[in-house]
Amino acid sequence: MNGHEEPIAAGLRGVPALGRALRRRRRDIGLTQAECAARAGVSAAWLSQFENGKATCEVGLVMNVAHALGVCFDLRPVTRSVADDVIDDHTRGDA
Numbered sequence: 001m002n003g004h005e006e007p008i009a010a011g012l013r014g015v016p017a018l019g020r021a022l023r024r025r026r027r028d029i030g031l032t033q034a035e036c037a038a039r040a041g042v043s044a045a046w047l048s049q050f051e052n053g054k055a056t057c058e059v060g061l062v063m064n065v066a067h068a069l070g071v072c073f074d075l076r077p078v079t080r081s082v083a084d085d086v087i088d089d090h091t092r093g094d095a
Contacts, residue, residue: 016053018062023051025069039068 012018026036033051037044042061050057050065066073 015050015055015057015062019050019053022062022065022069022071025071026051029069031069036065036068040064 012021026033031039033047034044037047040047040061041064046057046061047065050062063073
């Protein structure tokens with residue numbers, strides 16, 4: 001191993017997918033929701049809602065959870081086809 005861990009998930013689309021990915025990380029490192037919530041400064045109820053797909057949440061709190069889990073966000077350009085899919089996901093049904 002080269003000292004770099006594999007990404008938790010590549011190309012996440014949407015807050016619910018991010019919540020599920022961070023829940024997997026929390027479980028992988030052996031933290032309970034209560035322990036993670038305490039480390040992140042959020043309530044266990046908020047963390048549960050986030051992990052279970054709450055579509056809206058405060059970005060700062062999500063960042064706190066990620067930090068408590070020892071992960072960071074890697075922002076990089078996506079391919080045009082992936083970007084189109086994300087745009088389509090947000091505009092579907094609005095036409």
